[in-house]
Amino acid sequence: MTPTRGYHHGDLRRALLDAAVEVIGESGPAALSLRDLARRAGVSHAAPAHHFRDKAGLLTALAVQGFDLLADRLRRAGDDLLEAGVAYVDFAVRHRAHFEVMFRPDLYRADDPEVRAASTRAGDVLRERVAGLSARDGGPGDPGRDSLAAWSIVHGFATLWLAGALPDRLGGDPREAARVVIRRLFE
Amino acid sequence: MTPTRGYHHGDLRRALLDAAVEVIGESGPAALSLRDLARRAGVSHAAPAHHFRDKAGLLTALAVQGFDLLADRLRRAGDDLLEAGVAYVDFAVRHRAHFEVMFRPDLYRADDPEVRAASTRAGDVLRERVAGLSARDGGPGDPGRDSLAAWSIVHGFATLWLAGALPDRLGGDPREAARVVIRRLFE
DNA sequence: AGCGGCATCTTGTCAATGGCAAGATATGCT
DNA sequence: AGCATATCTTGCCATTGACAAGATGCCGCT
Structure with a gap:
């Protein structure tokens, strides 16, 4: 091999x-x-x-690869939730193809055990980062709710960016734009 | 007719x-x-x-219909930004087909003038609601950033919900779950 | 009333695609 | 060397999107 x-x-x-x-x-x-x-x-x-096997099989493999790549990226972004969020957006933009497939379960076999495992691995890293934040600032917040909010805002930003739905004035650097938006969660 | x-x-x-x-x-x-x-x-x-004309043409028409429906829903949700956000998520779930097409510009002719007009109309309503909020609480925030954050969080939540990516414990009512998450923006 | 124009729909056709079956070919193991 | 198996090929079929040309019903105009 x-x-x-x-x-x-x-x-x-x-x-x-x-x-x-x-x-x-x-x-x-x-x-x-x-x-x-x-x-x-x-x-x-x-x-x-x-x-x-078939097209869905190929996209299933792509999804697995994508979730693993994402988990890796999140891990390498360090403990900071803001940086993890920026890394999430950066991943979506740099690995657009993977990202677009991963969250379109009608395109592949989302119940495939490999996909489920990989997706869980990535989710764990995200939740870890959120828990880390809550612990640091004496976090009052329900970590379930906090991670949902964090995930939603970065996922939404990434999706809208990829869809070309965001205004041009944001410029060409998604990382910078994402950082500004995500910070809104911490104020 | x-x-x-x-x-x-x-x-x-x-x-x-x-x-x-x-x-x-x-x-x-x-x-x-x-x-x-x-x-x-x-x-x-x-x-x-x-x-x-062709498949893209049909999906273009669907997108136009979708943006108009969304604008209507947002308008009827009233001035409150939280309620507008819930309405956004509710729209995505109830009009899943429209929503899924609207933000997949590779499926239709996103540069079609009718689509651009309808999408702008919907965007205007959203921005209006955000501006309304900023004004009410003496808003210090850059309205550009605030509307981006608001749009991102509701869009992300809706997308993840539709993708079936969210944990089961949220239950079956997206409106309730969305309300909790969105509120996180105001604390 | 009649006629012509036009939007609407149909039939026929073609290239491309996904998927299946059966066969060829190389690889590695014993 | 020889065999089992993974890998790849050729051939095939139903389905699809798109186009061309023709049929059909509706409208306004004279």
Whole structure:
């Protein structure tokens, strides 16, 4: 299982996932075609089925990858809830394709055990950060409510940013804009 | 232009939009098929094209309808920002199909003048409510930032609710759960 | 009343897609 | 070396979106 060049034709699974990320990032999940991915990878149109069964299978794998990436990003953002929030938005923008799939459960098998596990892992990190904050400032707040509010505001901001719904005056740096908005939670 | 029964075969445009709302509400926008809508309406597979040109055209019409519905709902929620927020979430849940399309610009022609106009109308109502709040409590806050924060938190909550990402303990009433979360902005 | 114009809908067709079945080919294990 | 298996290919079918050309019913105009 060497990472790059392989045996038969290359390591297809990764190549297909990478191509999917590229396509979705450019044109959205609706534009995704298994046959197109196969062409990009230089294999026949039925090859993807052996790795992912069907389209939903491929998107399920993408979702797992996405939740794991997100958990990693959140962890590396440190203990500060504000920075974790900024990292959440940053993740959504930099890994747009993953993010767009992750929260569209009608596109993949959301009940897949791998997805559930990965999604739980990411959720745990988020809750951890919120709990950390509540502890630090002598937090009165119900941590359930606080994490919901925090999650909602960063998720909403990220979604609206990706949808292109936000006004232009915010400029081109989502991290900076997100920081300002999230801080509103702490005042 | 009588509302119901019509002339040639019925008033198709409305029938198709209604059927689209039903399908999307049940299975998401990915499951939408023009031919299926035509079958449901009892017309031939090419009939929809005359009203909407293509799939994107139909979804564009749905988005316009959605933004107008949302503006209406927000207006009827009154001046209170908290209630407007609850109404936003309530709209997303009750008009799930519209909501899911509205914020997925890759599915329709987001640059369509009608969409832009309708979306602006809805945005104006939201900003109005935020401005009203700032004025009332001697608001120090930058209204730009406040409306962004308010929009983000309600949009995020609604999106997560629809995605089924929120924990079960919230129960089945999104309005109540949303009210608790939104209040977090005012403390 | 009759006629022409037009919006509405239908039939026919094509390329592209997802998914399935059956076969070919390389890989690794024994 | 030989066999089992994962990997990939070729061939096929139903469905879909989109287009073209024709049929059908409604309207206003003379």
